[in-house]
Amino acid sequence: xxxxxxxxxxxxxxxxxxxxxxxxxxxxxxxxxxxxxxxxxxxxxxxxxxxxxxxxxxxxxxxxxxxxxxxxxxxxxxxxxxxxxxxxxxxxxxxxxxxxxxxxxxxxxxxxxxxxxxxxxxxxxxxxxxxxxxxxxxxxxxxxxxxxxxxxxxxxxxxxxxxxxxxxxxxxxxxxxxxxxxxxxxxxxxxxxxxxxxxxxxxxxxxxxxxxxxxxxxxxxxxxxxxxxxxxxxxxxxxxxxxxxxxxxxxxxxxxxxxxxxxxxxxxx
Amino acid sequence: xxxxxxxxxxxxxxxxxxxxxxxxxxxxxxxxxxxxxxxxxxxxxxxxxxxxxxxxxxxxxxxxxx
Numbered sequence: 513x514x515x516x517x518x519x520x521x522x523x524x525x526x527x528x529x530x531x532x533x534x535x536x537x538x539x540x541x542x543x544x545x546x547x548x549x550x551x552x553x554x555x556x557x558x559x560x561x562x563x564x565x566x567x568x569x570x571x572x573x574x575x576x577x578x579x580x581x582x583x584x585x586x587x588x589x590x591x592x593x594x595x596x597x598x599x600x601x602x603x604x605x606x607x608x609x610x611x612x613x614x615x616x617x618x619x620x621x622x623x624x625x626x627x628x629x630x631x632x633x634x635x636x637x638x639x640x641x642x643x644x645x646x647x648x649x650x651x652x653x654x655x656x657x658x659x660x661x662x663x664x665x666x667x668x669x670x671x672x673x674x675x676x677x678x679x680x681x682x683x684x685x686x687x688x689x690x691x692x693x694x695x696x697x698x699x700x701x702x703x704x705x706x707x708x709x710x711x712x713x714x715x716x717x718x719x720x721x722x723x724x725x726x727x728x729x730x731x732x733x734x735x736x737x738x739x740x741x742x743x744x745x746x747x748x749x750x751x752x753x754x755x756x757x758x759x760x761x762x763x764x765x766x767x768x769x770x771x772x773x774x775x776x777x778x779x780x781x
Numbered sequence: 782x783x784x785x786x787x788x789x790x791x792x793x794x795x796x797x798x799x800x801x802x803x804x805x806x807x808x809x810x811x812x813x814x815x816x817x818x819x820x821x822x823x824x825x826x827x828x829x830x831x832x833x834x835x836x837x838x839x840x841x842x843x844x845x846x847x
């Protein structure tokens with residue numbers, strides 16, 4: 513086989529976020545599950561090491577005795593990634609991160625998302641940049657949700673984020689990667705990990721993200737809203753691993769016409 | 782004295798510390814963060830932090846989210 517018919521393998525390198533090395537490249541959310549037990553089982557089936565949580569007002573006088581999410585997913589076992597979901601201004605997002613740091617005994621890793629519009633949940637890029645500057649200055653290690661814009665992704669990296677997390681499609685939409693060439697450009701430009709965050713619907717979407725060279729995928733609804741979330745969590749783990757392996761292996765070049773797999777020599781007719 | 786806790790009014794005898802409020806809310810042993818009038822009060826300072834009439838207290842937890 514001539515060289516131009518073969519793919520080019522790539523060297524593996526570990527996923528390092530904020531100085532810590534992770535084996536799993538699948539990060540999971542913890543929302544929309546039927547119970548804490550389902551959350552726990554799905555998280556285990558996903559093999560996730562980083563789980564994202566929301567910060568909200570504590571229920572006072574309600575659900576006494578109900579286990580806390582962090583009892584089910586203890587910080588001793590998982591890297592807890594508090595997020596700023598629901599924040600529409602940089603001020604609210606920064607305030608949420610400060611509360612999260614107090615809640616998590618000084619942990620500085622956060623998932624910043626500043627939303628621009630409730631219908632699309634697309635990021636407000638201007639406010640995201642403002643919040644990023646403040647958080648980085650205050651010593652936070654920021655994993656930032658952004659849109660699939662390579663220019664903004666680079667700008668966020670230059671501001672000192674520890675990971676850039678472009679959306680595949682709107683949060684919770686399950687539409688899969690809508691703009692794979694932009695994701696590819698973001699990956700090619702980046703010196704920090706790039707993780708697709710939001711919009712994945714099924715296993716093949718996660719595999720595509722990894723085949724584009726993403727360092728990981730963060731998802732919630734695709735698992736939690738599946739008919740059998742625990743099984744889908746396993747499917748996503750396998751898909752992320754398969755996509756990563758395929759990217760490392762270096763896929764064959766696409767060709768317009770056929771190329772026989774069996775030799776033409778030695779035919780008996 | 783009258784406080785606002787997570788947006789709801791609450792009557793408490795004065796003096797009350799933040800640690801006493803946490804115990805009263807049965808949140809003493811839980812992983813929560815407190816903000817009083819927009820400023821975070823670290824866990825280590827709850828015992829020493831005396832609440833005042835009119836204080837606005839926010840208390841937050843980690844919950845499921847994506």
